[in-house]
Structure formats: C-alpha cells, structure tokens
Amino acid sequence: MFKKFSPSADIAGQTPVKSSVQRAIRAAVLSQWKIEPETLEAIWPKKEGLVHVKCREHVSIYTVHGEPIIIQHFDGPYYPTLRLVHKYPYILPKVGVDRGAIRFLLAGAPMMCPGLTSKGGYLPPADAALPAGAPVVIHAEGKEHAVGIGVTKMGTEDMRRINKDVGVELITYLGDELWALKSL
Amino acid sequence: MPSKKNQAPTTPAPAADEPDGPPPPEPVPPVQVLYCAVCSYPPEYCEFGSSLTKCKEWIKETHPDLYEKYYSEDALTSKVGTLSLEAQAKLEKEAAKKEAKAEAKADAALKKKLASQVTIKRIERNKRKHVTSIHGLEAFGVDLKKAAKQFSSKFATGASVTKDVQGRDEIVVQGDVSYEIVEMIEAEAGVLKGIPPDKVDVVEEKKKKGGD
Numbered sequence A: 001m002f003k004k005f006s007p008s009a010d011i012a013g014q015t016p017v018k019s020s021v022q023r024a025i026r027a028a029v030l031s032q033w034k035i036e037p038e039t040l041e042a043i044w045p046k047k048e049g050l051v052h053v054k055c056r057e058h059v060s061i062y063t064v065h066g067e068p069i070i071i072q073h074f075d076g077p078y079y080p081t082l083r084l085v086h087k088y089p090y091i092l093p094k095v096g097v098d099r100g101a102i103r104f105l106l107a108g109a110p111m112m113c114p115g116l117t118s119k120g121g122y123l124p125p126a127d128a129a130l131p132a133g134a135p136v137v138i139h140a141e142g143k144e145h146a147v148g149i150g151v152t153k154m155g156t157e158d159m160r161r162i163n164k165d166v167g168v169e170l171i172t173y174l175g176d177e178l179w180a181l182k183s184l
Numbered sequence B: 001m002p003s004k005k006n007q008a009p010t011t012p013a014p015a016a017d018e019p020d021g022p023p024p025p026e027p028v029p030p031v032q033v034l035y036c037a038v039c040s041y042p043p044e045y046c047e048f049g050s051s052l053t054k055c056k057e058w059i060k061e062t063h064p065d066l067y068e069k070y071y072s073e074d075a076l077t078s079k080v081g082t083l084s085l086e087a088q089a090k091l092e093k094e095a096a097k098k099e100a101k102a103e104a105k106a107d108a109a110l111k112k113k114l115a116s117q118v119t120i121k122r123i124e125r126n127k128r129k130h131v132t133s134i135h136g137l138e139a140f141g142v143d144l145k146k147a148a149k150q151f152s153s154k155f156a157t158g159a160s161v162t163k164d165v166q167g168r169d170e171i172v173v174q175g176d177v178s179y180e181i182v183e184m185i186e187a188e189a190g191v192l193k194g195i196p197p198d199k200v201d202v203v204e205e206k207k208k209k210g211g212d
C-alpha cells in the first residue's frame, strides 16, 4: 500500500475529522484492536483533533499532531501504523515469518503460506485461529520488534492446511515510504 | 506479549470480558524502541538494510552492549535460526551487493547534482507575450509542484508543471519573469533553497519565423 508513497503526489488533502465521526472511529478501534480505552486515550486524547489525510486509491491515514496512527482502505478495518505497533505490540493478533522470508517482506512482497507455517514462522494456535481479512502484526524469526502490519488473505487454519499461495498481504512494513514519514 | 488471547477483529471485544479482570485504570506505557540513526530500522533489522557497515559503526559507538548482542560471534551463529547455512551466505552476499548499490546510487546522485544546471528560458509567444520555462530544479531537491505554486502566487499568474518535448519535467510560468526567478533563487525564497546561483542559466528563445 505504501511501497511508493510521496506526500506531494499521493495526498489529496487533509481535513479535521468531525467530532461525531471521531467518536465512531474511536468506538470501532476499541472493538477491533485489543487496546484499553485509557491507552487509546493516551495515544489519541479526546481533546486532540484527529486529522483525516486523504490519499489516492481510497487510502486514508489518520494523524494526531501530524503523526500517522491509523490506516484505513475504503471502509475496511482500521490498521495501526507500524510505529504505533512498535510502541504497543499487543494490540493486534500476531503472525510470524521465518528468516528466509524477511527480505521478501522488506521488498514489499506478500507473505506466502510456507514462510508462515515453517519452523521459523508462527501462526496462532487452532483455538485462537483467525479468519480471512483479519488485521495482524507481522513478526520475524529471531527479531523482537514487528516488521510489518498485514491482513490475512485466508484463515490461519487454511494457511496450515493449504500451505501455498498468499497467506498475509502487507498493509505497511519496515522501510516502506510511509515508514519514512514520521509526520504528515 | 502480555496475552495471546486476541479477538477476531469483527467481534466486538468489551474489555470487561477479559478473564484477568477489569482493565487497569492507568494507560499502558509505550515500549520505547530504539531506531538506528543510519537506516531508521530497529537495529536488529540493520542487516537487511543497505547501509550495514555504517549502521554497525554507529551502534558500536553509541550502544556497545547492543553491538555485542547483535554482532558477536555467538549472535551471528544463533540468529541464523531455521535458515540453512547456504541461504544465510546468500543473504549476506545480497546485503553486501545492496550496500554497494546504495553507495553507487548516492555517488551518482551527488555527481548529478554537481553537474546539474537550472535553465530559465524566456519564450516568445507572440510580439508582446512571453512565457518562462524552468528546467532542472528537481536535481536540487526542489519539489516542482510546490515551486510552481510559489511562482503562481508570487507573480499572480498561471504556473504549471508539465513535460517538455524531450519528456523532461519543466515548470511553465505565464509572462516574462525570468529575472525575477533568478532573484528568487539568489534570495533562496521559499522552496528554492540550495541552488548555487552560478548553476542558473537564463536563455531566450525567439519565435521562429513562419511559425503559427
């Protein structure tokens, strides 16, 4: 989504979000992420205005004080930015890729099932299986911090069973052109 | 990870349903992540960037403990993880190649900047009307769209970013403003920063006879 992203070409405009809409976004984020209301309040205080940065191809970024914190595509789920997940690593369910897949991920490639199901990879156990379309934080073998934010293209149990094709598509990742922008 | 029990994103997750009781009243403090001053990644990912040599120097100097953690003999053998030795060797070769490439690119960019020239051309449209075209600003890191906007508000006239016949980007400003633009560059006005005045050329293009 942000492999190539330049503010001058890709941002159509920035507008403050109406407070009724902010309330709706806050409620949706609280239901979609595993985050305590007071922690969200610390990240995005109710008094501070959320700014909607409208980008090409129906991508929205929401910023607080210029700092990107939330990403949305069309009216899909809300994704945290990678910098936000580094600060609060537990807010999304996690998957992991093996070491061999890291350089493909850093080149912006979607994550194929074998990289997630191999010994170095990680998928949630069956009793915490994720459906297709779930936002996930992507960790990497042997690394402490997340390397990307993605969305499952099939359920995690299907990834194990089918074990081919794309398992997780990238939303944003370490070193993409959104990563480079600390503020908008 | 405090808890592995994650909810699917579509189901609402009232925090009070958590088995470990009501949520703490205080916000959870953020994890402070160190980022590499050279490549901007968390240092554990420097090995995948394009500046590993410089990253290593930086971390050795500023965080010797982390240098030990990531680059000691032990760390190097254990991090290979489930990757085969062969694949690891390939990865290291890639990294070296990437680094060389990035350096060559930086060199080329610098050379290009040194060799670059800004050309301001006064073009005659008819007897009394002119337009001014500007080439080469992008080589000095100027955002052309912003520069065009600056010209158009400064001269209260039309200014746009287009491509010339050769496909190079140019800014076209309505009216003859060539000398005003030279002055703006000398004064480093707005986005026109860091352009050495001796790299700026002003030329005139007369209307060819028999033209429209």
Ligand SMILES: [Zn+2]
Pocket: B036, B037, B038, B039, B040, B041, B043, B045, B046, B049, B051, B055
């Ligand atoms: Zn680095």
